Amino acid sequence: MKSALRILTPSFYDRDPRLVGPDLLGKILVRREERKLLMGRIVEVEAYLGSEDPAAHASVGKTARNAVLFGPPGYAYVYFIYGNHYCLNVSCLPDGVPGGILFRAVEPIQGMKAMFKLRGIDESPDLRRLTRGPGRLAAAFGITRQRDNGKDLTSSRSDLYIADDGAPASQVLITKRIGIKKAADMPLRYIVPGNRFVSG
């Protein structure tokens, strides 16, 4: 029996990213795509802070690009990187205080056929090709800056949100963040230990 999905509320995100990050593991990322529902269980995220975190986009201060990170909690910050890929984040902390969480990997639960199509690859038994890594994950869920940046992820009217399906709290392993040059030693990456969809 599957419990009803409960969308995470602004108060969930209105906390330090170091608290929000581990709590997001095991939650469900949901995309409504026409008549289809795409769902994945979150297994890897990273926290990005404010001025005290040189790796964070917010560390340089508020700009047009990163403004969502400085806004109210629970909004999508989507940026384009390396000329090829989008990455999805959610803003944390109250309006005016920057911080967020980068979604790095999910385990596909539903809508895999649509995900393969959005990724532009042939269907294969290895679902890790769909959603392992932030760029792949964004592609599989059809996430772009144009479509999703600034979107409220706490609204039931949104086509993109994060929900709790009542699963027990996940085990959490904390490691250094990966794929960055600055502040590479800060322990701000949260993963489900042993999960095959975790990147790196």
Added chain:
DNA sequence: GGAGCGATGTCCT
């Protein structure tokens, strides 16, 4: 299976 590298948009100096 792992190291090396090109692709390529956007922001910042």
Added chain:
DNA sequence: GGACATCGCTCCG
């Protein structure tokens, strides 16, 4: 002009 919170393709073992 350079950096960049990445990925997929080579080539080599």
